[in-house]
Amino acid sequence: MKNAEIIAVGSELLLGQIVNTNAKFISQQLAELGINVYFHTVVGDNPDRLLSAIKTAEGRANIIIFTGGLGPTKDDLTKETIARHLSKNLVMDPQALESIEQYFARTNRVMTENNRKQALVLEGSHILPNDHGMAPGMVLEMNGNTYMLLPGPPKEMEPMFRQYGCQALVSKETANEKIVSRVLRFFGIGEAALETEIIDIIDAQSNPTIAPLAGDGEVTLRLTAKHVDEDVAQSMLDEVEKAISQRVGQYIYGYDHTSLFAELTKGLKERNLTITAAESLTGGLFQKELTSIAGVSSVYKGGVVCYSNEVKHNILQVRQETLENDGAVSEQCAIELAENTASLVGAAIGISFTGVAGPDELEGKPVGTVYIGIASKGRPTIVEKLTLGGTREAIRNRAVKYGCYFVLKTLKDSQNAN
């Protein structure tokens, strides 16, 4: 069975100046090809340490993919190190040289001598053309291993891998198996609780596999099935999804690359409803997230950031009595904010956020206290109270996600009631 290791070469990675997005990109591509990746390595522009990384990789992988160190400067030494290690010569590739010369002619720059060095390739290797830069990539088969060398800049590496690199690996792959993935997106349940609910399903499965991932207050499950017949792989996914849905389906809000706000926008459009917001705690974050969805203008016209009591009272008509007796962080204030912003803007749904983001408590209420009001035409206004943990930023982020989730639930519930 083939498995791959990705070695990124570059001292700027070890100094923390840039992040290794190349490893992420290539890993994603390899996962789709069904090639397992067991290790990523990052090493600096140092020939001895690069050599030791190559030897370590040869002991545990049979596809070794290098990124970086193919440039013109003297600290670029990936192919030189590999050539020495495998006792291969570096030879001038006429096509690569011509393409470099053309690049300089086209961009009106003067070609320096060290740019010629980029056209040197490992003797006997298969060349991967660089359509977006100068250094060509290469693939060499030797001693049962595949060595693939790719340039470091993502703008050059990514199209090269997609266009030429994938193909070079697929033809090496003997397995006919198709790999199919599906991501289930959950909100309102933690990673540990979700796993507890479905642990027996996870344990019973090896194909499809079920991989939980938590982040940004959400949890996802990635289901991955392998089968020579893609349709069979898909129905294997359907079956596992059904079993999971029966346990925790109420927390699933979408699939694959969607988001809570994309689902909310879709749900509002389908029902021809508009929304507005009155944001105290969240200071505009809910509306910023909503307007990051292109085309939201048909369901969202605008809203208010009511950070102070003056704005709550003067613009959103929250009663002085409410602010004095209940406080700004209260159920009653959340109700008035949600209802009054809906009528001010003329929207079908008004959502309000009031609470304590910290660092200090407010009106005697502890940090993390959150009230979310949802006013919908023709229905009683509801208020959800949350107690959230974490930093100021985390509390605000999770509050808007909860708000989005509550409105989505309202939309679905009203549909089910009809």
Add this chain to the structure above:
Amino acid sequence: MKNAEIIAVGSELLLGQIVNTNAKFISQQLAELGINVYFHTVVGDNPDRLLSAIKTAEGRANIIIFTGGLGPTKDDLTKETIARHLSKNLVMDPQALESIEQYFARTNRVMTENNRKQALVLEGSHILPNDHGMAPGMVLEMNGNTYMLLPGPPKEMEPMFRQYGCQALVSKETANEKIVSRVLRFFGIGEAALETEIIDIIDAQSNPTIAPLAGDGEVTLRLTAKHVDEDVAQSMLDEVEKAISQRVGQYIYGYDHTSLFAELTKGLKERNLTITAAESLTGGLFQKELTSIAGVSSVYKGGVVCYSNEVKHNILQVRQETLENDGAVSEQCAIELAENTASLVGAAIGISFTGVAGPDELEGKPVGTVYIGIASKGRPTIVEKLTLGGTREAIRNRAVKYGCYFVLKTLKDSQNAN
């Protein structure tokens, strides 16, 4: 000489689902501490392969920093694997357990049995408290090596490393040289232009070093000086900063960990001025950024998100004539929005954002067209027109930063005029 290897544990990294930002963050921190990093490794949630990665690291580094795999689920096995490898027991840490119990109590959630597992620590290790999550970090000294275990989520790991992790490594550092850094923050000049202006200064320097870094529409220069006497190192930084300031000082807005919005809040507080915003293009992003600064409530009371023409006209009194003749994306509309939001909210300064974030053009104006209006009491309202490139998100992000920068300039200019 001490050198470090960073081992990130998590199959989601090898599947390309997330990028290893932890290695970048820790590398940057170690660079500032003067600790060399020669390798990064990423390995999946697999005990055998993790063990082999540990052994490889022990052969080439004496500080090994792990991130990830400290969570509650059964594929979290970093500390279990290290414990077995070093023949250490895992023991329940009462403080960590209490902190986990408190976390659940505070957030009103039910604690499941697998959450207790997070309070198990390596016997004899020094505990790094987790102020933003549940799993504690730990540091163990053994056989001349330092093993540091950190949680995977950056929101937990980064503050833990800054607050407690650095200190645990510094005390191990034998070198007498002090390393002093200073970050100069620029806005309104690109990285290439900045480098061109000061290339001779950069080339002439080896101590302090000058490292430019671009990101999020801003450029920073990190100056780093080494000297046994910290005061001497500081004056070396002063001298280089002075030379840079003479060339490009007008673009410097702050130092180290500040941000444009933190500087704006400070500037308004110092002058006892309040601000409000009317956001069309930016949909609440400016106010969200402003309210991410704790304590901003003394200078910011609230504002309006005026995404549609209805809200611009009905709530912010932009004249129908302006919307019909000039359009919503126009200088005149920016002026009325800025002035009218200031009088609606009763703030000294009103800022407005109107423009085209894309993906489609609007009113015949191309994507990236941005008007920012700034109305200040007792002065004529100004409008800045920008043409920004990039994605919808990039245009919105850069627009609010420019807006912040323009207001900051107004504040400074009015001070100089007095």
